[in-house]
Amino acid sequence: MAEPLLKITNLHAEIAEDGTEILRGLDLELNEGEIHAIMGPNGSGKSTLSKVISGHPAYEVTDGEILFRGESVLDMQPDERARAGIFLAFQYPVEIPGVSVANFMRTAINAKRGEEVDIFDFQEELESRMEMLEMDPAFALRSVNEGFSGGEKKRNEILQLAMLQPELAVMDETDSGLDIDALRIVTAGINRIKEQKKDMAVLLITHYQRMLNYITPDKVHVMVEGRIIRTGGPELALELEERGYDWIREEMAGVA
């Protein structure tokens, strides 16, 4: 069996500022081309996990390991991780006033590819990706995330995913704040990207099952209090939807 694309072992991480431990011995393996969902109640550390994978400076890894293609990323800066092929779709994308989506995208692609992309090729690609996501072409000229609606912000994240073509896409609550139409467009976009780039692995972090109606995961993990406590197939998500998270907590308490 080939090495997993992402291998996390016994990961412990805390908030750098005050030492509050959030991740408490998390294990996770994700193979090339697989789609995994991580579900869990609020405060279980799901979003922290996504940020720690991407190298957010607000968190400190105190123990454990994150291997990406067999190599530790723990000493890598966020930009090095990005260039290595890790992409994080933000739950709350950040505003960059005065920087257009097009300019931002082009700079990011140049950084990723290590060479200047041809401006006409870029323009063409950007337009076709935007069309796929049902985005108005004028969108490319707007400042990154500034004044965007919740749905526009999420679409913009998927646009970046489509343009950057990472090996691993970590989607942090991409479904939150989306109405049903926007959710359909965004998930269709993810599925299209996945069709085009079959070896891309996807880690979907979500509180609700509804996103999984559109994107079928290979595995579903349940995360509680900084650890994965159960792993199953898509049916596990349905069970969570029906029964909530409490029964899992109770089971866990029984085990402990």
Next chain:
Amino acid sequence: MPENDSVAQLGLDEYKYGFKDPENYLFKSRKGLDEEIVRHISAQKNEPEWMLQRRLKALKHAQKRPWPTWGGDLSGLDFDNIYFYIRPSERVGRTWDEVPEDIKNTFERLGIPEQERKFLAGAGAQYESEVVYHSLKEEWEKQGVIFKGMDDGLRDHEDIVREYFGTVVPHQDNLFAAVNTAVWSGGSFVYIPKGVKLDMPLQAYFRINAEAMGQFERTLIIVEEGAEMQYIEGCTAPSYSQDSFHSGVIEIIVKEGGRMRYTTIQNWSHNVYNLVTQRAKVGRNATMEWVDGNLGSKLTMKYPSCYLMGEGARGEILSIAYAGPGQHQDAGGKVVHMAPHTSSRIVSKSISKGSGRSSYRGLLKVEKGAHHVKSNVECDALLLDEEARTDTYPYIEIEEEHASIGHEATVSKIGDEQLFYLMSRGLSEDEAATMVVRGFIEPLVKELPMEYAVEMNKLIQLQMEGSVG
């Protein structure tokens, strides 16, 4: 990561204009400011008696005028340690070949002749105290446009100069205006006849080469009724251990229906005190725009002003300041509404880094009788780290009830979340910070002519190298 072309071109020097030439001067005054030096300057220039008398009167005023106690720290500026007049060459060149070799090479390195060929209607270059080059394209000369060094302007158009000189910035206005009036040398004289619209800018470039040099250019611009023009100035100097002093006075008159934009890209080395008075009188339905970019200098105190004197006049001041370690940019603008239905806008964006400090200092005044005034002031400061500092001193005096005045000020710190977001897309920390800063100043940079927008972006990029983390 792609190699960045602009940075590679510029080399890794912190300040790319810091080279210096040997001093082969015709005349260099001794240090200090006194009557003998003033008389000497006037005699060298063969001036009319009235101008000498003006100079002497201004000198007297300067000698008894107290130093300002507000603004920046001027304690390091000592007139006794400054050369107030250096004459580098015999005459003003009309072509670059007439400019002495060393000096010509300097301006070549600064890219001035190239810019002139590419997109200017005319160019002037001042080196130390004197204008060494001045040229206006023939098509404009034919239409009666005058663009000369101020000394030549005084000689060839004495009547006009006498009518307007000191009417916008009188020598009593402030200490540095008085000093300038006493020892002025160089600068531009510009006259745009009625209805003439220049579709390409005029540019003046100021270069200080000697150590402890004082440069006191004097510019007078008259835009006649319905005329339009754009004027750009750039400034650089080598870096020395002894401080230099630049104190220009710019007087502008925009007559009825005229339109004028004056753009400054100031990038003095970090040992220059830059204390400049720029002011415009704006007539009925005329428009004056100041675009002011302060990137260099040790201390800049500069508040471009619009006196809106005719009904319907409009004034705009767009100001970008960058204060790196050891720099203080005390910049902003002044607008005085003196007539009804006048309008104004001040937009100031400042960036501070390390021990750098930028201050916005602005005056908005609406005089009695100037009803239906509209004005909006917006000043935004961006801090790049914990140490950096910014202050805002907005003075607003409203003596008229029917006025609509808006004022908005924001201070933001370059955010960890912004940096992380950009870095998570593959941008290095420097690239990410540069992108945030560029975005911050973008609303002003897009007002610049393209060549200057590119230059401004390059400069910001250079300043941002290694600025975070």
